[in-house]
Amino acid sequence: MAVVGPAAGYVLGGQFLTVYINAPEILPARYGIQVDSDLWLGGWWIGFLLAGSLCMLISWPIMAFPTQLPGAKAIKASRVSEAVGTVEVAGGFGQLKDLPRAVKVLALNPTFVALSIAGATEGILLAGFATFTPKFLENQFSMTASFAALIVGFVAVTAGGGGTLLGGWIIKRLHLSCSGILKMCIIFSVVCLLSCFTFVISCPNIKFAGVNVDYTNKSLVLSKPSLLSTCNQECGCQDVDYNPICGTNKIMYFSPCHAGCSNMVEGQDGVKVFQGCRCVSPPSPIPLQGDPRxxxxxxxxxxxxxxCLLMPMFLAIFFVTMLLTFIISLPALSGTLRCVPDSHRSFALGLQWIVIRLLGTIPGPILFGALFDHTCVLWQSNCGREGACKSYDNFYMSRYMMAISVLFKFLSTILYVVSWWLYKPPPRPPSRRHQHDLTLPSPGTPSCTPRNASKDHQGGRELQGIDNLAVDLT
Structure with missing residues (x-):
């Protein structure tokens, strides 16, 4: 549910963004602002109001649960410990003075430390993807913010829920031990590392007058943005806000003023059409009859x-990336709980989540945001101060996303290998089968063995070989 919840929030959040921020007090249609306009401000606050109300309602039945559910003690007594080492620390951890001792015990567990840092690297990627993948889709494939959030939410719901269930099913189906679970994390992490190269898929930049193409020479690529030209220098566009328009020449302009437009009419479907745009084309002396666009x-x-028609390919590979990432999530959690003693499990899980938050999910969006800022080619400036980015370079955006994804996925793979390499399972207790082999025959027992007994003994050895093979695989 920790996976499905945030993913479902993306789907609902995308729908909430289609509601104007001040509705119903202000109707954006009066001012000609549509959902796909850059001037649109979605109702981001609706999700907080709804989620907060639901949390208050759900908290009441949760408080009615007892400290331990029925049968918890029996399950704990029958559980076989797979913790690193066999020494249990005496005493519990119910007091504050026991905290340093508990931290020391977990810090000296190399498998737990490696899994915690691996979870932090995965947290960097998941938090960065959750925050900036909608912006990536919005810029690469010219989507609206609400539709991009809806797409990411759908991928996260299906891949996250399916990956978590599939990871748990594999553990149960193969009866994996702690060592086998760590091997499973390594295998799927390597495959996920290869799928991270999906971010190499990028679309060409939209021609933006004064940003990546010149106003007069449409084939000239600019190295530095310059929004003023001879066709708009008399319009006084220095303090005009960002309001992009698309000319009939398939070139985008910062605003109608920067395109040198002199008139505005409404098209047949209610879309605003600007006419007399001198930067788009010299004005025609003959008025056009019919559709002004x-x-x-x-x-x-x-x-x-x-x-660009590469969006289906990107989404398919990105779905595989998220599916493999969430397949690893449950085995990594199971490996954490198995590699520590039973008395440390709750505290180990809490300490691991602190590490993941501090080193992963908190700095992740900051790191992704810094990389996105490096791909910005046009900043909005108000009163001499730098504001939000209005245009990104698609090529460098995709390359930076690929680089950071491959880097941290490679680090997590190395950490999974370290956790498996340093894991030392507790010694296995002598099985009943071996004890039977060491038993001496009683006096008076015939030395000859019946034919049926010989067959049974041979079959037993075959079963023993199968059991040993299963142990090697796990």
């Missing part, structure tokens, strides 16, 4: 669409 000097109040 067909005029050579016209522009629409929207971003230019992209002709």
């Amino acid at each position: 067909l005029a050579p000097d016209a522009a629409l109040l929207e971003k230019c669409p992209t002709a």
Whole structure:
């Protein structure tokens, strides 16, 4: 549920973003602002209000649960310990003075330490993906923010829920021991590392006048943004806010002012059409009859669409990446609980989550955000101060996403290998089968063995060989 919950929140959050932030007090349709406009502000606060109310309702039945569920003591007594080493620390950890001793015991457990740091590296990627994958889709494939959040939520729900269930099913089906679980984490982490190269898929940048193409020479690539040109220098566009339009020449402009437009009309479907845009095309002396958007000097109040068709391929491989990531999540948790003594399990899980938060999920979005800022090619400036980024370089955005994904997935793979390499299972108790082999025959027992007994003994050895093979695999 910890996986499905945030993923479902993305789906609902994407729907909440289609509601205007001040609705119903302000109707954005009056001002010509649509959901796909960069001036649209979604109702981000609706999710907090709904989630907070649900948490208050659910907290009441949770408080009615007892300290231990029926049968907990019997299950604990029958459980076979797979902790590193066999020494149990005497006493419990119910007092604050026992905290340093408990931390020392876990810090000296190399498997637990390696799994905790591996969880932190996975947390960096998951938190970064959750925060910036919608922005990645929005810029690479010209999506709206709400639709990009909906797509990411759908992928997270299906891949997260399916991966978690599949990981648990594999452990149960193969009856994996702690060592086998760590091997499973290594195998799926290596495959997931290969799938991270999906971020090499990128779409070409939209032609943006004054940012990556020149106003006059449309084939000239600019090294530094320059939004002013001879076609708009008399319009006074220095303090105009970002309001992108797409000209009939398939080039995007910062605002109607920067395109040199002189008039605005409403198209047949209610879309605003700007006319007389001198930067798009020289004005025609003959007025155009019919749809105004067909005029050579016209522009629409929207971003230019992209002709990139790589989105299905990217989403398919990204789904595999998320599926493999969540397949590892449950085995890593199970390995953590098995490699520590029973008396340390609750504290070990809490300490591990602190490490994951401090080293993973908290700095993850900050690190991804810094990389995204390095790909920005146009910053919004107000009163001489730098504001939000308005345009990114798609090529460098995809390469940075691929680099950080491969780097941290490689680190987590190495840490899983270290956790398996340093894991020392407790010694196995002598089995009843071996005890039978060491028993001497009683006096008076015939030295000859019946034929049926010989067959049974041979079959027993065959079963013993199968059991040994299963132990080697796990």
